[in-house]
Amino acid sequence: MDSLFFLGTGDAMGVPRVYCSCETCTEARATGENIRLRSSVLIDNGTEALVIDCGPDWRRQMEAQGIREMRRLLVTHAHFDHIGGLPEWADACRWMGFKGELYAPAEVIPIIERQYPWLSSHIQMMACDDGITLDGWQIATWKVNHGKNGYSYAYRLEKEGYTWVYCPDSISLGAEETRLMHGADLLVLGTSFYYESAELSTRSVYDMTEAAELLQMVKPHQAVYTHMSHDVDLGKSYILPENVTLARTGLRLQLGQAE
Structure with missing residues (x-):
C-alpha cells in the first residue's frame, strides 16, 4: 500500500520566522515541535517516490529523510515557496546523470522557465492539464482561487478505489472548484491560521474555521x-472537526482502504 509522507508543513515564510519571538517561534527554536519547512509531500510506493512541490527547503528536507534521489515532481503553482528548490534539484539531476520529470499545468510551466531558464537542460517539463497516470495513480488537476495571490492548482489522485486531494493554497472556493473534492477519502488542505482576522480581500489561504465549513460541504x-x-502552535488544543489532523513533519498516512 502506498503511503503519504509530509516533508514540510509550513506556509510561505516557514516557522520560526527570523524576526519573530512569538510563543510558537520561540518554541520552534527551543525544542522544535513547531519547526515548519515549506509545504511538500512525498508519495511512497516502496520502490519509487513522487513528490508534490519543491520549495526552498527541498535540500534540507531530502537530507533530513536520507533521500538521495528524486526523479519526478508535481507542482501546484509557481510561487517561490513551491518552486524555490528547483535549481538544487536540477543540479542533483545533472550530477546523477538523469533528466528529472516535472509535471505542472500548462500555464505554470512558462512561469517556471522564465524564473529559471536553465532548468530545461536537466528537467523535462510536461503539462498535466488533461490528466496523467503515475505509479498507478490517476491524477487530475484544476485551478483554484488563491485570493490576493492569484491562483493555484489542486490535485486529485485515485488508485484502487482510494481517492485523495492535495490543495495547499486556496481560499473561498466555489462549487466548480470543489467539485472534485467531494467524498474524497483524504483531503490535504492548506490552512495558514486558526482564525485570520485580516480583511478577506487581503488574504490568500483558508483559516481553520473557514476550512471546517468547507469540510461540511465536501x-x-x-x-x-x-x-x-x-499562528498555529501544535502544543495547543484547537476546536476542530473530529476527522481533522494537523500535519507535522514526518507524518505518514496510508493511502488505501484498511483491510
Missing part, C-alpha cells in the same frame, strides 16, 4: 491541515 472521510503559519 465531506472527506479524513482531512489533514498543512501550510500552517506561526
